[in-house]
Amino acid sequence: MNDSAKTKEQLIAEIADLRQEITHLQNDKSPQDSYKLTCEERDLILTQTGIVVFVWEARENWPVGYVSPNITQFGYTPEDFYQNKVLFSQIIHPDDLNRVRAEVVRYNEDSCREFDQLYRIVTVDGTIRWVEDHTIIKRDQNGIITHYQGIIFDVTERKKTEIALFESEMRYRQMFEAHPAIRWLVDPETQQLVDVNPAAARFYGYSRAEMQQKVVEDLNVLSPEEITAQIAQAQTKKVDYFEVPHRLASGEIRFVEIHVAPIHSGGRELLYAVVHDITERKETEAALRQTNRQLALLNKSIEELNATLELDHVLTRILNEVRFLLGAVACSIWLVEPETNELVCRQATEPHSQVVRGWRLPLNEGVAGWVIVNGRSLNIADALQDERHYKGVDQQTNLVTRSLMCVPLKRQQKIIGVIEVIDSEPACFNEIDLSLIESLAGTAAAAVENARLHQQLVNHAAELEKYVAQRTRELVAANTQLKELDQLKTKLIEDISHELRTPVANLSLYLDLLERGKPEKREQYMLVLREKMQQLIRLTEDVLQVFRLDLFKGDVVFQTLDLNQIVRDVVWDHRVQITESALHVELVLGQRPLSILAEKKQIKRVLTNLLLNAIAYTPSGTIQIRTELNGTQNEVCLAVQDNGLGIAPEDQPYIFDRFYRGRNMAQSTRYGTGLGLSVVKDVVALHNGRVEMDSEPGTGSTFRVWLPLA
Numbered sequence: 001m002n003d004s005a006k007t008k009e010q011l012i013a014e015i016a017d018l019r020q021e022i023t024h025l026q027n028d029k030s031p032q033d034s035y036k037l038t039c040e041e042r043d044l045i046l047t048q049t050g051i052v053v054f055v056w057e058a059r060e061n062w063p064v065g066y067v068s069p070n071i072t073q074f075g076y077t078p079e080d081f082y083q084n085k086v087l088f089s090q091i092i093h094p095d096d097l098n099r100v101r102a103e104v105v106r107y108n109e110d111s112c113r114e115f116d117q118l119y120r121i122v123t124v125d126g127t128i129r130w131v132e133d134h135t136i137i138k139r140d141q142n143g144i145i146t147h148y149q150g151i152i153f154d155v156t157e158r159k160k161t162e163i164a165l166f167e168s169e170m171r172y173r174q175m176f177e178a179h180p181a182i183r184w185l186v187d188p189e190t191q192q193l194v195d196v197n198p199a200a201a202r203f204y205g206y207s208r209a210e211m212q213q214k215v216v217e218d219l220n221v222l223s224p225e226e227i228t229a230q231i232a233q234a235q236t237k238k239v240d241y242f243e244v245p246h247r248l249a250s251g252e253i254r255f256v257e258i259h260v261a262p263i264h265s266g267g268r269e270l271l272y273a274v275v276h277d278i279t280e281r282k283e284t285e286a287a288l289r290q291t292n293r294q295l296a297l298l299n300k301s302i303e304e305l306n307a308t309l310e311l312d313h314v315l316t317r318i319l320n321e322v323r324f325l326l327g328a329v330a331c332s333i334w335l336v337e338p339e340t341n342e343l344v345c346r347q348a349t350e351p352h353s354q355v356v357r358g359w360r361l362p363l364n365e366g367v368a369g370w371v372i373v374n375g376r377s378l379n380i381a382d383a384l385q386d387e388r389h390y391k392g393v394d395q396q397t398n399l400v401t402r403s404l405m406c407v408p409l410k411r412q413q414k415i416i417g418v419i420e421v422i423d424s425e426p427a428c429f430n431e432i433d434l435s436l437i438e439s440l441a442g443t444a445a446a447a448v449e450n451a452r453l454h455q456q457l458v459n460h461a462a463e464l465e466k467y468v469a470q471r472t473r474e475l476v477a478a479n480t481q482l483k484e485l486d487q488l489k490t491k492l493i494e495d496i497s498h499e500l501r502t503p504v505a506n507l508s509l510y511l512d513l514l515e516r517g518k519p520e521k522r523e524q525y526m527l528v529l530r531e532k533m534q535q536l537i538r539l540t541e542d543v544l545q546v547f548r549l550d551l552f553k554g555d556v557v558f559q560t561l562d563l564n565q566i567v568r569d570v571v572w573d574h575r576v577q578i579t580e581s582a583l584h585v586e587l588v589l590g591q592r593p594l595s596i597l598a599e600k601k602q603i604k605r606v607l608t609n610l611l612l613n614a615i616a617y618t619p620s621g622t623i624q625i626r627t628e629l630n631g632t633q634n635e636v637c638l639a640v641q642d643n644g645l646g647i648a649p650e651d652q653p654y655i656f657d658r659f660y661r662g663r664n665m666a667q668s669t670r671y672g673t674g675l676g677l678s679v680v681k682d683v684v685a686l687h688n689g690r691v692e693m694d695s696e697p698g699t700g701s702t703f704r705v706w707l708p709l710a
C-alpha cells in the first residue's frame with residue numbers, strides 16, 4: 001500500500017500538462033513540507049476532477065498495477081484490477097482495442113516518452129464512455145519498458161458534442177453538396193461566389209472551379225446597380241426573395257427565383273442563396289396571362305359584335321386589339337362581294353388601312369383566295385416561301401409579310417370572307433393564336449351577316465319610304481283631282497241645268513201656244529218648236545259627249561289610224577253642211593299616211609267640232625284643213641283654218657272652258673252650246689296631244705291639234 005501511495009505521488013508529479021489541479025499537485029514536490037498533501041487530500045482532488053490514475057504493467061493486456069479509487073465512476077473497483085479479475089484491455093471497447101494496441105506498439109517502438117490516446121471504455125453496466133489517456137512510458141537503464149504510468153479522464157460529453165457537431169456539419173454539407181437545388185454562397189462585399197454546389201455548376205454549365213471564379217454580375221443580367229441594390233436588401237434581410245434573369249454558359253437566359261439569407265461562416269458574413277429555375281413557370285404564367293387576355297378580348301369582341309350593327313367601327317376595334325394581343329404588325333378583314341365575285345378588303349389596321357381598305361382581289365388569288373376556296377385556316381410561318389402569298393399589297397404598303405394567319409369567315413356553310421393577321425418576322429403565330437382568331441371569326445362572320453341584313457333592311461325601308469311618299473303624292477294628286485272633278489261635275493250639272501232651262505222653257509211656251517194660240521200660226525210655232533228641239537238635242541248630245549269623256553276615260557281603245565283618212569271621212573260625213581254653207585273647204589294633206597294611236601270616234605269628234613265651228617263662224621270664204629308631220633318632234637299636226645269672224649281677245653283665254661260662248665256667237669249661223677272646244681281639249685289631252693288657237697277678229701281663226709306619231 002505504501003508502494004502504491006508512493007507510485008501515485010510520483011505519477012502526479014510527473015504529469016506536466018495536467019489541468020490546474022494537477023499543477024497544484026506538482027507543487028507538492030516543493031520542499032516546504034507544510035504544503036505537502038496527504039494521500040486522502042490527493043485522492044479527494046482526483047475524485048473531484050474525475051481524473052483516474054493508472055499504473056499498467058508492460059505485459060499483455062496491460063494488467064493494472066495501480067488505479068486511483070475514483071475508478072469507481074466507471075463501475076469498477078481498484079480491487080477488480082489488483083486481483084486481475086479485470087485486465088485493462090478488457091475495459092477498452094472492442095472496436096477500439098486493436099487501434100489502441102497498434103498505437104501503443106508504435107509509440108513503444110518510436111522510443112517516445114509519453115503519448116496521448118483517445119478511445120472508448122465499457123463500464124460495468126455496459127455503457128460506453130470516451131476517455132482521453134495520457135501515458136508515460138517507463139524504462140530501465142537498458143531502455144526496456146518496465147511499466148506505464150498514466151491518467152485517463154472522461155471526455156464523453158465533449159466527444160458527444162464533437163460528434164453532434166460533426167454530424168451536423170456533415171448534414172449541412174450534404175444538404176449543400178448533394179441537394180439537387182442550386183445553392184450558392186456569395187461574399188456580399190466582393191460579390192464573389194465563395195462556393196456553389198454541383199447542382200449550380202450543372203445548371204449554369206460551368207465547372208465548380210469556374211463558378212468559384214465568378215461574381216454575381218457574370219450570371220445576373222440585371223445592371224450592376226440593380227445587383228448591388230438587391231445584395232444590400234438581402235444583407236439587411238429587407239428582401240429575401242428575388243426573381244431575376246440569369247445567363248447560362250451557353251448564353252441562354254433563364255428566369256430564376258432566389259431565396260437568400262445572410263449567414264456567418266469562417267468569421268465573415270456571407271449570403272446563402274437557394275436558386276430555382278422558374279423559366280417554365282414564367283412562360284406558363286405568361287402564356288396563361290396571354291390566354292386570359294385573349295379570352296377577355298374574345299369575350300369583349302363577341303359582346304361588341306353582338307351589340308352593334310356599326311360593323312366598320314367594331315371591326316376596326318377588333319383588328320386593333322388582335323394586332324396588339326398577338327403583337328402582329330397588321331390585321332385585315334376581307335369580304336366576298338357577291339355582285340363581282342371579288343374579295344374586297346373591308347377593314348384594316350393603321351397605318352396602312354387607307355392603302356389596303358377597298359383593295360380587290362379575284363376570288364382565287366393569294367392566301368385569302370386559297371382559304372376561301374378550301375374553307376380552311378392557314379398559319380404560314382414564312383409567306384416569302386409560300387407561293388400562294390399575293391405580294392401586291394406588300395408592294396404598296398412597303399411591308400414584307402413573313403408570318404401570315406388567315407382564317408375563313410363562315411356563315412351557314414358559306415364562306416363570306418377572311419381575317420388576315422400578318423407580321424414582318426417569320427414564325428410569329430402558334431396554334432393558340434390561330435384558335436383565338438378562329439373563335440373570333442365565328443362571331444365576326446355573324447356580325448358581318450347581321451350588318452349586311454341590317455343594311456338591306458335599311459335600304460329596303462328607304463325604298464319603301466320613297467315608294468310610300470310617291471304613292472302618297474299620287475293619292476294626294478288623285479284626291480285633289482277628284483275634288484276638282486267633283487267640283488267640275490257639280491258645276492257641270494249646275495251649268496247643264498242652267499243651259500237646259502231656257503230651251504225647255506221655250507219648248508213649253510211653244511207647246512202652250514200650239515195648243516191655245518191662233519191656229520193659223522201653228523205652222524210657225526211648229527217650226528220654232530222643231531228648231532228648239534234641235535237645239536235641245538244638240539245640247540244633250542254635247543253634254544253626253546262631255547259625260548262620256550269624263551266617265552270612260554280609262555275605257556278608250558286606241559288603234560293605229562291614218563290622220564289623213566280621218567280628215568277625209570269627217571269631210572265626207574259633213575258634205576251636206578259644207579254644201580249648204582257655200583264655203584270652200586280645202587284639204588292640204590301630208591304626203592304619206594300619218595299614223596297616230598287614237599280612238600277613232602273621239603278623234604273624229606275633234607275634227608268635227610273644229611270644222612263645224614269654222615263653218616259656223618265663217619260667213620263666206622274658205623276653210624283649209626291641213627295635216628303635216630313634224631319630224632323632229634315625232635308629232636303630226638292637224639290644222640283647221642278659216643277666214644271668218646275671228647275671236648275677240650277678251651274671249652280667247654276662255655273659249656276652251658265648258659259652256660263658254662264668245663261674243664261673236666250672235667253672228668253665228670248655228671246654235672252654240674259652248675261645249676265643242678272643251679270636248680276638243682279633253683280628247684286631245686286623252687291622246688297625249690295639245691291644242692293651240694291663233695285668231696284675230698275679222699281675219700279668221702286657226703286651230704292646231706298636235707298628236708304623237710304612232
Ligand code: ADP
Nearest residue numbers: 613614617646655661662672673674675676677
Ligand atoms: P259653240 O257651241 O258656242 O261653238 P265652242 O266651245 O265650240 O262652243 O266655242 C266656244 C266659242 O268659241 C264660241 O262661242 C265662239 O265664240 C268661239 N269660236 C269657236 N270656234 C270659232 C271660230 N272658228 N271662229 C270664231 N269663233 C269661234
